[in-house]
Amino acid sequence: MNAIDRAIVRATQAGLPLIARPYEALASSLGLTETDILERLKSMLADGRIRRIGVVPNHYALGYRANAMSVWDVADEALEALGPQVGALPFVSHCYRRPRRLPAWPYNLFAMVHGRTRDDTAEKIEAIRKVLGASLRASDVLYSTRILKKTGMRIA
């Protein structure tokens, strides 16, 4: 990534200015033109460096207090087909394949599930179980009980 893109990331990671022409303000603070900024942001959106642009809700403030990391031991050969099906469920915010670390950690699929109550979340987790069907060998659920540290991603 070049220096200009990096400067744009640095200038926007805390947020966009809340004014009528935010990209113009950003451009002048970085010594660029508004067109430069728009083009750079478009290309970062196109190649996935930016996932999306918009509001980022706070789970807790919206009443999502039962936040669980569901973890699953899924047959490797089935994961490529089933992973995207789990990821597509509307209540799954992140869905990743990660390595097993045997014997301590047998799970290779992680899906973050957000609900307002544990019953609500448990119901959603059951829906994941159905998707995984016969390819599922074991699973576990880890509710978060405390945020010990949360800093925005700092990108140099």
Next chain:
Amino acid sequence: MRDTLDELDRAIVNRLQGGFPLSERPFAEAAKEFEVDERVLISRIEKLLANGTLSRFGPLFDAERLGGAFTLCAMRVPADDFERVAAQVNAHPEVAHNYEREHRFNMWFVLATSTPEDIDRTIRKLEVETGYPILNLPRLDEYYIGLQLAA
């Protein structure tokens, strides 16, 4: 908090999680969908940030695609040693966030560094400092990220 949101607040939270325009007057453009003036949209977003309904407004970056290295780490820490270990782990700037979870693996944190070598180095350092082994669980594949939380 969510009980104090009115219809417009909810619409903004629900429908503006992506797709904010890349144009000269993006708020004016986005405001059309909500049938309000751009100033109303701006002041609502300000309010939702100030009261904590929103944690941020702007581009959401994929940190991994920007470069740098990341991993998820898990530790199994005895309850009576938990606060000491949390303080030691949190003291490192490489630790982006850290959660306590209800499980025998009760501490889960994300490391963000500029190189993969720094990930390994940080893990070794944390293991020595805390005295507990760390499970290193980097993402191997991503199946989706794009939660649209309903307000």
